[in-house]
Amino acid sequence: MKRFLAILLGLSISLGTAGYLHYDVYADEDVPAITSESAIKQEVLKNLDKVKLEFTIPTKIPVYKSKEVDKIFKNIMDELSSTANYGFGNLTGYSYHISSKLGLIHIKVEAYYLTTPEQEKKINDKVKRIVKENHLKDMTDFEKVYFVNKYIASHTEYSSNATDDGHSAYAVLFDHKAVCQGYALAAYRILTEAGVETKYITGQVKDSNHAWNKVKVNGKWYNLDITWNDPMPDRGERYRLNYFLISDQQLAKDHYWKYRSENPATSKKYEFLMNAQAFDINKNNFYYTLQSDSNVYKWNMNTNKKTVLFQNNMPLKYIDVKGKWLTLEDFYGDITKAKIDGSNYTSLSKNNVNHWAAYVKQ
Structure with missing residues (x-):
């Protein structure tokens, strides 16, 4: 029995898949105790994350359940098409076949990747x-x-x-x-x-x-x-x-x-950061401005405490933290500096006053 299907991976990639059932009877030692859908899924994820081109999943599921295992495998791959690991996300297609060894099911997979x-x-x-x-x-x-x-x-x-x-x-x-x-x-x-x-x-x-x-x-x-x-x-x-x-x-x-x-x-x-306009991080402190006001905030990530350091004249484009100093750049390209505690607020640009006046008039 041979089937072909395509699974949309959700990002302009179609996974070409093929599966068939094949039965052989021969001895196999050291078969792991894979007996459930979740165990099969983990084996698939493990091997795909290693970007293996082919791999076999030996199980202790009896051969008379082969059609059931075929359905389980397809369900696993369908589920992984929505939430998975790197290996599955990197797939362009795969094929598989189910065989038996000493009456126990083995699943052989061939995988094809983007890379x-x-x-x-x-x-x-x-x-x-x-x-x-x-x-x-x-x-x-x-x-x-x-x-x-x-x-x-x-x-x-x-x-x-x-x-x-x-x-x-x-x-x-x-x-x-x-x-x-x-x-x-x-x-x-x-x-x-x-x-x-x-x-x-x-x-x-x-x-x-x-x-x-x-x-x-x-x-x-x-x-x-x-x-x-x-x-x-x-x-x-x-x-x-x-x-x-x-x-x-x-x-x-x-x-x-x-x-x-x-x-x-x-x-x-962390959703308060969605409205952050300018921001930077340094030693468990996160410095940021919001679109809704002109404050420069410091958020201590250890204590979860938020502090207003000072108000900046103009909306900021960048905040850069180096050592004990914040460097602030607005959308006019004017630069201001301040210490990380908010003190020593100093303009480094002669244009700051003129740009602030123009901003207020808008």
Whole structure:
């Protein structure tokens, strides 16, 4: 029996799949105790995350349940098309067949990926280098996710004019151009290497297929959509926090997904950052401005205390923290400095007063 089907992965990729049943009877030793759907699913995820081109899942399920296992395997792959790991997100197609050894079912899978083994090696090397050179393993979960959001959004232009039409992590890391799938896969690789539990999610936005991530920060799950945190047209190093560590409830206002909520994101702890205009982080303190006022805030992430440091004359474009000093740049390009406690507020531009007067008149 042979079947062919296509599963839409949710991001302009069709997974070509083929499956058939085949029965052989011969001895096999050391068969693991795989007897359930969840165990089969974990074996699939484990092997795909290693980007294996082919692998076999030996089970202790009797051969007379082969049709049942065939259905289970298809259900697993359908579920993974909405929420999975890097390996599944990197798939372009797969085939499988079910056989028996000594009356027990074995599932053999052949997988086809966006990337070649050579590209995967380059991805692995660069991801390890990014994590090591930027000391990500010394950071908190929040700092790791903040860094990856900043790194990918500020180094990548949204474009399909790239390797694999921008769908792969390779396109992000080496072409610096990608579409949503590439953003989410690259984020998955860097965050996982840094020690942050991460999921690859697919769904829809405005009837278009889309991909993003879920991340686990301090024991709680949040949504992270770096594609939508990267302004269009591309603005170089500018990026946003509009879709940074937000809840399912907030994301559902413009995103749709069908997966079961095995990892529901219910916390709204960080959603005040959605309206951040300018921001930077330094030693457990997060400095930011909001679109709604001219205050410069300091948020201590250990105590969760928020403090108003001072009011700035003009809406800010950038905040940069170095040592004990904040450097502030407004949308006119004028520069102001202040100490991280809010003292010694000093204008470094002669144009500040004139620009402030023009701003007030608007």
